[in-house]
Amino acid sequence: MRLRRYLPRSLFARALLILLLPVLLLQGVVAAMFIRRHYEGVTEQMASSVARELAYAISVVETEAGEEAAARLALLSRPLGIAFRLEPGGGVAPDATRRFFDVTGGVVAETFRREIRRPMALDLVSSDRLVEARIQTDVGVLVAEVDRRRMIATNPHQLLVVMGIAAMALVTVAVLFLRNQVRPIRELAAAADAFGKGWSLRFTPRGAEEVRRAGAAFLAMRARIERQIESRTLMLSGVSHDLRTPLTRMKLALEMMEPSPERDELAEDVRAMERMIDEFLAFARGEAGEAAEETDPAEVAGEAVDAARRGGAVVALRLEGAPAATPMRRGAVRRALQNLLSNAAAHGRTVELTLSEGRAWVDYVVEDDGPGIPPDLRETALKPFARLDGARNQDKGAGVGLGLAIAADVARAHGGALTLESGERLGGLRVRLRLPR
Ligand SMILES: Nc1ncnc2c1ncn2[C@@H]1O[C@H](COP(=O)(O)OP(=O)(O)OP(=O)(O)O)[C@@H](O)[C@H]1O
Ligand SMILES: [Mg+2]
Structure with missing residues (x-):
């Protein structure tokens, strides 16, 4: 598994990941969808009101003629906040240019086309502030430059800020909670490790049910092993100790015997047994007490x-x-x-x-x-x-x-x-x- 190399190794980090990843992912997806819908809805409303103003301008241009129309347009420009220009006699190749990530630009184009129903070319790329619409009318091309802010909703920040704060609170709670859950497992590992090295750490099972059960099982096992070692050592030293008395008697008996090669051999064997027992006793005592x-x-x-x-x-x-x-x-x-x-x-x-x-x-x-x-x-x-x-x-x-x-x-x-x-x-x-x- 390739993935395993990139996964964190500690239980804490893994649990955190398992807990947070789906939540954050969900939050992200929901937020993205919500923001998009919100944007589109608001933009559509704003764009359609601008479209109606443009339609009004078109009807003005088409009912008046020549000079008169230009003068009326100039009058309209101020209150509507749209710069109008009339290019008599030209034609428009229907077209809309926008950047691919400009979702709301697409909404604007869509709305204009639906509301105005004339051949038109929209330029959403050339300027960051203005949208240029070239609309075919009966008397020529009407060019309108509209401020982007009149049509396109901005300010998704509030939602993002709220979501960021919520996510942070979530992470904090999860970290605190998980740390408490992982600590007893760490303690158990430390106690087991120490016992393997021959020392008995103080350890109390804590935490979640399963962890506590594992801890209790470890304690029982440790007690059993300690008892076993103890009884083994006791038995060994007991046996060794008891052997000493007959050995001493044998040594005495040997002293009494007539000197002979057999006696020397026996004496050597008895000495060997004594050495053995001494070694044994030293070992048994040492291991038990220290x-x-x-x-x-x-x-x-x-x-x-x-x-x-x-x-x-x-x-x-x-x-x-x-x-x-x-x-x-x-x-x-x-x-x-x-x-x-x-x-x-x-x-x-x-x-x-x-x-x-x-x-x-x-x-x-x-x-x-x-x-x-x-x-x-x-x-x-x-x-x-x-x-x-x-x-x-x-x-x-x-x-x-x-x-x-x-x-x-x-x-x-x-x-x-x-x-x-x-x-x-x-x-x-x-x-x-x-x-x-
Ligand atoms: N350094 C060494 N070189 C060669 N052989 C060895 C060495 N150390 C131990 N041995 C061999 O291993 C055997 C077991 O060693 P061990 O120390 O357990 O027993 P021992 O020396 O015979 O008796 P004890 O140490 O209990 O008096 C020895 O009998 C010896 O044959
Ligand atoms: Mg030896």
Whole structure:
């Protein structure tokens, strides 16, 4: 559809258009028709009275002869306000010239022809003020110059002014009314948008019935999702917490056992389980408690890098520009970045965290010079408890497989996304954590 490109995009403007276009169009058509009719009617009346005066002049010319007639005509000129001239013996080619938009000129010609019934030529073009009529009489051509204003109605302004004022009042009322109707929809969109990014805006359904229903449905949905998240987190942390007691008992029992390779293996497994549970608990607690607030993205990046360096990694931090404050759950983002950095440090020797910003987002990009992840395994790597390669990095101890999943979860909770790519600068894996703002 070509038309769509020229239509306004906002609901407000569209509704206004739908409301006003037909009304204004109708008003215009009616006004045009009315003005035309009015013009024609008045012009016809005025023209026919002038035509009768001309007819009178003709009868005077035809009853008197020669000099006498000219003298009588001169006498008539003054009271009638018409300049007469007699051209004895000439002939007239019937004709009427007018400009095509001169509607009333046509009416004048029509009326003259009907009232006078003689061959005549009308000139409505040569002068703006005068109409020249050349009429065939028995004694020659009678030339009459009549002031246009005597025949043609002017002054349609009043009507136009009234209509303009009415149209303006109409537009004002429509704008006020529509603005109130559109505002609740905007509020609903803002609340839904914010919820997608992980924050709960205050929102009360208002406005027209349908809009209010949509708002109420959104609120119910939001409450349901919040309850669901809450119960999921509660359950996870509950389970993790309860697992701790038996684990502690197992550790104690292991201490009592005779030293043997089997005992060491078991002890290693128990430690792995403990790590897993710790990670889980940290994640569950963090997600449940934290609220989003305006945060300096560079500061969070700095904290994550510091933590990674304390853990022994060599990490470079690159800031591209100075990103403006962005709403985020600071702790969750830091944890996600730490996970990404520890992954990178485990797989590569050089690690880089780059912070950049776009129009509507900030990007944290973690890149390393390790082996990377082949494209077909990337989706799997993001799943919880997915470990791709026990073999590649045994020396670093078995991971739980939650690091990427947690980072992806954090990104999603902010309305952003976590993507795995091939690094161009260092050649290993490049992980992009994108947060909207
Ligand atoms: N930078 C990387 N380079 C190459 N492979 C990676 C990289 N980061 C993650 N992976 C692969 O993706 C898998 C999943 O990573 P994830 O961080 O989710 O788990 P993990 O590191 O094994 O365990 P955890 O982080 O929970 O201790 C890893 O097992 C690893 O094989
Ligand atoms: Mg990891």
